[in-house]
Amino acid sequence: MMIGILIAFLIGLFIGLKGWLKWLKKIKPVLWSTVLLLFFMGYEIGNDESLISQIDEIGLTALYIAVFSIVGSILFTSIYEKFFKKGKSE
DSSP states (O other): OHHHHHHHHHHHHHHHHHTTTGGGGGGOHHHHHHHHHHHHHHHHHHHOHHHHHTHHHHTHHHHHHHHHHHHHHHHHHHHHHHHHHHHHHO
């Protein structure tokens, strides 16, 4: 799995350096990929009956994981977009 992720990253880096998909910036792929990631994370959590049945045991830990995942994703996505927008505007 890690090799697949690394290969996908390298292919994306190569395509980005070549500038073949400049039109993609208009749809903000980082934002939408983060939204889709959060959606599927929520779907997987809600669809896992064994996890839902253990919610009393898991309690606040599950809430902390969900909240910090969402906050961290939003925070780092915002930082990423601001960093690259500043670099492009100057």
